[in-house]
Amino acid sequence: MSKQGRTSPIDEGLQHQELFPIREVSRLTGVNPVTLRAWERRYGLILPTRTDSGHRLYSQADIDDIRNILGWLERGVAVSKVASILVRSQALVEDNGDEQSARLRWRQQIHEAVLRFDGTRLHRLFDKAFASHSLDQVFGEIFMPVWHDLAAGQSGYGQRAFGQASEWLFFDQFMRSRVFVRLQLSRMPRSRSVLLAPLAGPCHELELLVTALLLGCDEVEVSVLAPGQPLQELTLICERLRPDALVLFSNQAPTAELSKRLGRLVVGLECPLLLAGKVAELAQDSLAGSPVACLGAQGSVMRQRLRQFLGGQLDT
Known part of the structure; x- marks a missing residue:
């Protein structure tokens, strides 16, 4: 129990490998019971076990799934699309x-x-x-x-x-x-330079900085532009800094206007345009065949695709 009288969800996951009633799950996650039932009935997002009398009981894995769902909803993904995303994400989880x-x-x-x-x-x-x-x-x-x-x-x-x-x-x-x-400690002259900028919309600085750290490698130096950077001024910055590529980052769902906005930006750029973060995973199909390359959202995948792209081995 914390000094504020609250037990962390992580503590409970370790200490009590048990099943939780819906009211307790609602308290732990902040999602009301009506919404939890709707996610189960309408979308099949959560599949709790049932008692003989029909009451729902949730495992720690169910609670983790609920937090994942909240994360996707916060990024703007429609609840109807979350199920397929969770299936793909689960395939990448370590089975150890x-x-x-x-x-x-x-x-x-x-x-x-x-x-x-x-x-x-x-x-x-x-x-x-x-x-x-x-x-x-x-x-x-x-x-x-x-x-x-x-x-x-x-x-x-x-x-x-x-x-x-x-x-x-x-x-x-x-x-x-x-x-x-x-x-700062990793900054030194590299053979390639990449400019990382936030895509227009909500963006936490920490996620942007972590992405820069994950993208960097022995051959690639990554410079970061702060959240709030005007998208229309990136052509000016790239003209002066002359990076080998411009990477736009976002963990939000792509908007209907994304393809058009990126298309207008590409016209004024003298370097390739790439997309990273959850938006890259969600927009990959719609951008297939366009001049914009999608790097994905996971560190090792982003680094590999970036190296391949800079080496001319990755198609857009």
Whole structure:
């Protein structure tokens, strides 16, 4: 139990491998029972077990799925589209129970440090994680899931408990500062340079900075433009910086006007245009055959596709 009287969802997942009634699930996730039932009946997003009397019981895996659903809805994806996305995402999850338990314990420790506003412990955990895990694992499986869990509490799906907004702001500031330092330390002349900019719309700075860190490699230097960068002025910036490629990032769902906006931007650019983040996964089919290449949203995939594209081996 935290000092504020709340048990973290991560703690409960570790300590109680049991089934939860719908009211408890609603309290943990902020999603009201009516919505949970609708997600089950209309879309098949969650499939809880039932008691003999017909009452729904949810596992920890169901609760994790609900948080994933909230994350996609926050990015603007229609609820009717979430099921197919979850199926594709599940295929990429590690099928190693021991490793998953280890990642869960990491996230539990991070969550406990956040609840106590313990910056010193967070710094130690961050350094320790990098000593034993790859870059992709540190962010994709350990730190960013905690950040997403805390950020999900800011949605309109439920009332935030007292202190949760401060917890998320504290952790977000910590993560931005550490990622920014790693970006600065990695800056050195490379054979290729890439400019990373946010696509118009909501964009968290941390997600942009982490993407820059994941995209970089021995051959590629990544420079980041801040959230709020006007899309129409990117041609001017690219004209002066002359990058080998411009990468636009977003974790929001693509808008109906995306293809047209990117088409207008490509005309004025003297370098290739690429798309990264969840928007790249969701817009890949609609952009097939266009001058815009999609890198995806996962670190290793983005790096590989970026290297292939810069080497002329990846078609748009």
